[in-house]
Amino acid sequence: MKQKKQSVASFVNPIDPDKIALNPHLLPYAHNVGGAVIKPEDTGKLKGRALSAMNQQTDMQLSQIYEQMQLLAAQAQKIQVRKTISDYIYQTELRFEPLINHIYHLYRKPDQRLMLSLIDQNAWGRSGKDLVFLASVKLLADHTWDIIEQNPDFEFG
Known part of the structure; x- marks a missing residue:
């Protein structure tokens, strides 16, 4: 033990x-020797990759929002056109009650007044030669009018 x-x-x-x-x-x-290898991280690379990923994601999301905005703007434009044509039609001389989902035809008379008719532009014969065809329209459920066919020489608005 001493030893x-x-x-x-x-x-x-x-x-x-x-x-x-x-x-x-x-x-x-x-x-x-058996210890885990510890490498210092290059923070510049990490930040660069993170910024690149962030830019890619935000650009993608912004482009989606932009596409949605374009769709909404197109829908708003269509509603505005329906409102304008509806204003024109409700100022016309209506001699009948229009029914929803039926197609009617808008004409300008020689005295510049507007007229809504059940008769198509091709069905008038000689009696409709003085009428100027403006548009074929359809009454929607919300009582606005949708343009089915329009005279290219006439603009609503």
Whole structure:
């Protein structure tokens, strides 16, 4: 037993005490051969990739919103056209009650008044030669009118 104590007391550590870390788990590198490799990350690359991904995603979302805005603008334009044509038609001389989902024909008389008719432009014969065809329209359920066919020489508005 004395010999063991003597050998422990006479043991000299071959590693220089200046090169031993007190807390090796806090070192920014592996402190032994079996330790995990710790590589410092290039923060410039990380930020660059993150910014690129962020720009791609936000550009994609903004283009989707832009397409939706274009669709809404087109729908609003169609509603505006329906409102305009409806204003024209409700100022005409109506001698009958228009029915929903039926097609009617809008004409301008020689005295410049508008007239809504059940008769198609091709069915008038000689008696309709003084009428100027403006549009064929359909009464919708909300009592606005939708243009089915329009005279290219006439603009509503």
